[in-house]
Amino acid sequence: DIQMTQSPSSLSASLGDRVTITCRASQNIDNFLSWYQQKPGKAPKLLIYAASSLQSGVPSRFSGSGSGTDFTLTISSLQPEDLATYYCQQSYNTPRTFGQGTKVEIK
Amino acid sequence: QVQLQESGPGLVKPSETLSLTCTVSGGSISGYYWSWIRQPPGKGLEWIGYIYYSGSTNYNPSLKSRLTISVDRSKNQFSLKLTSVTAADTAVYYCARMVYGDYKGSFDNWGQGTLVTVSS
Numbered sequence: 001d002i003q004m005t006q007s008p009s010s011l012s013a014s015l016g017d018r019v020t021i022t023c024r025a026s027q028n029i030d031n032f033l034s035w036y037q038q039k040p041g042k043a044p045k046l047l048i049y050a051a052s053s054l055q056s057g058v059p060s061r062f063s064g065s066g067s068g069t070d071f072t073l074t075i076s077s078l079q080p081e082d083l084a085t086y087y088c089q090q091s092y093n094t095p096r097t098f099g100q101g102t103k104v105e106i107k
Numbered sequence: 108q109v110q111l112q113e114s115g116p117g118l119v120k121p122s123e124t125l126s127l128t129c130t131v132s133g134g135s136i137s138g139y140y141w142s143w144i145r146q147p148p149g150k151g152l153e154w155i156g157y158i159y160y161s162g163s164t165n166y167n168p169s170l171k172s173r174l175t176i177s178v179d180r181s182k183n184q185f186s187l188k189l190t191s192v193t194a195a196d197t198a199v200y201y202c203a204r205m206v207y208g209d210y211k212g213s214f215d216n217w218g219q220g221t222l223v224t225v226s227s
Binding site for chain 2: 043049055089096097
């Protein structure tokens with residue numbers, strides 16, 4: 001199985017801050033990497049697909065980058081509604097695997 | 108916009124079979140892959156398996172011996188059956204659409220999720 005490791009596991013940032021979450025795959029996954037946002041009590045929502053493509057309707061403050069084994073999700077200016085847990089997920093092969101999640105809190 | 112809705116019992120006894128159905132509305136089940144994903148309370152996401160609209164399947168090896176995913180195109184539904192459940196199978200179960208092409212296998216639409224508790 002491909003292991004997906006996110007860091008940090010949690011972070012606290014101020015409104016307007018730039019926030020960066022990293023995701024590392026245990027082997028090369030090209031750009032078969034997605035990012036999801038999960039708000040408390042809700043289903044995950046697709047933010048980024050193919051490592052860097054923004055899903056329709058997602059605010060442009062979200063961006064993704066990376067290829068191979070190292071990936072990054074960036075929130076350029078943190079907003080109150082960004083309080084959530086963020087997950088990366090590989091679709092390079094099966095079983096599909098997710099990172100353990102990064103909980104984003106507002107200071 | 109396609110919508111997915113999970114349905115099924117919220118409580119299952121240990122050693123029995125967990126059965127859930129996902130109903131797809133606002134679009135056809137044809138042409139896509141459909142997946143089940145679960146999340147134990149307070150924990151992360153675990154992929155269970157997927158089915159293509161034609162019926163071909165791919166299961167997580169950790170669950171494969173107990174798992175069946177099926178599709179009913181006439182009802183625009185797909186289903187999950189997990190046998191011999193234990194407390195470790197207690198989770199919120201999500202159904203989701205998986206899209207290839209430019210989306211590289213992302214899960215672009217999710218149901219709201221349904222909590223299934225395994226307890227006597």
